[in-house]
Amino acid sequence: MSPDQLVRPEILRLNAYHVPDAHGLVKLDAMENPYRLPTELARELGSVLAGTAINRYPDPRADGLKVVMRRAFAIPAQLEILLGNGSDELIQILALALARPGATLLSVEPSFIMYRLIAEFCGMRYVGVPLTPDFALDEAAMLEAIAVHKPALVFLAYPNNPTGNTFDRAVMERIIHVTPGLVVVDEAYHAFAGGLSFLDDVPRHDNLLVMRTVSKLGLAGLRLGYLAGPRAWIAEFDKVRLPYNVGVLTQQAARLALEHVSVLEQQAACIVAERVRLVQTLRALPGVQVYDSVANFLLLRLAGAADVFEGLKRRGVLVKSLHGAHPLLTDCLRVTVGTPDENGLFLDALKAELDTRS
Secondary structure, rough: HHHHOOOOHHOOOOOOOOOOOOOOOOOOOOOOOOOOHEEEEEEHHHHHOOOOOOOOOOOOOOHHHHHHHHHHHHHOOOOOEEOOOOHHHHHHHHHHOOOOOEEEEEEOOOOOHHHHHHHOOOEEEEEEEOOOOOOOHHHHHHHHHHHHHOOOEEEEEOOOOOOOOOOHHHHHHHHHHHHOOOEEEEEEOOHOOOOOOHHHHHHHHHOOEEEEOOOHHHHHHHHEEEEOHHHHHHHHHHHHOOOOOOHHHHHHHHHHHHHHHHHHHHHHHHHHHHHHHHHHHHOOOOOOHHHOOOOOOOEEEEEOOOHHHHHHOOOOOOOEEEOOOHHHHOOOOEOOOOOOOHHHHHHHHHHHHOOOOO
16 A cells, blocks of 8 residues: 555655745745744743643634634625635635535746645645736736636735735726636735734625735744635635634634733834834845835845855855746745844845855
């Protein structure tokens, strides 16, 4: 007996999602908030967690956490909330619920790789529509793909990962209008996008949901995402959610942190300010193209990016190499906006690496 006798062929063809070892490196590859909780808040968190009954199952619906999240993120009262173990689980819940035979999941490319991977995990057909060379939505191509494939599920990241830009809102509205299935606007980087959001628009559309995560806001280790949408849709997706999917420690930690959401928002503001400084410095370097971003990362294009990635790693800085991931990402690197010190180390390493190639 061997795996190829039982495992689905599409799973056999996949590679497991790879997370590189960042030990001993300046970690700028995963779009994490580089700031920890302030000392006093961390102490309070420790006290709360110490008093948590980990011998008991968590609140299965996490109702107390949802109340705090509604207040922290101004989620409209008429919308229901579904919580997931990170956004990845929510994507999987949606795909599992909508994976009728022959159903299609559609997104743009390049974008978040988990849309494609989870479609394959769940047995949905995946269609990726290329962005334009400047990473905008190709409206004609999108509308044609929707007409041909009639997707049950469309994901649009806003801002987009790994490009960092937002898409034209009017084009997105037209895509929502013509899509016969659900459209999920993935706002994972909402905290850095200056208030751009579709959350208040959800009640105006019967096929629109908004998905967010608290990971980028500084709580990546908690693994908590949420989906906001009409009660009728959320009720169906809740049937697919596994019981107790959000652990008791995550619920307690997230409640406390989000009761102090202004602290996290201040950290996000620091990241945005550093993003501006980093862009200005990078654009002064010869041979480095920096794309506009409203996320907590930057997309760079420079000759020999794959070799530069390895050079940066040897100099103690880990970024993300996107070369080879998609034709539009040839010679591209993605770098998370870190603390001023981390960004300085990255810039020094990049300048030194470029000097060796000049």
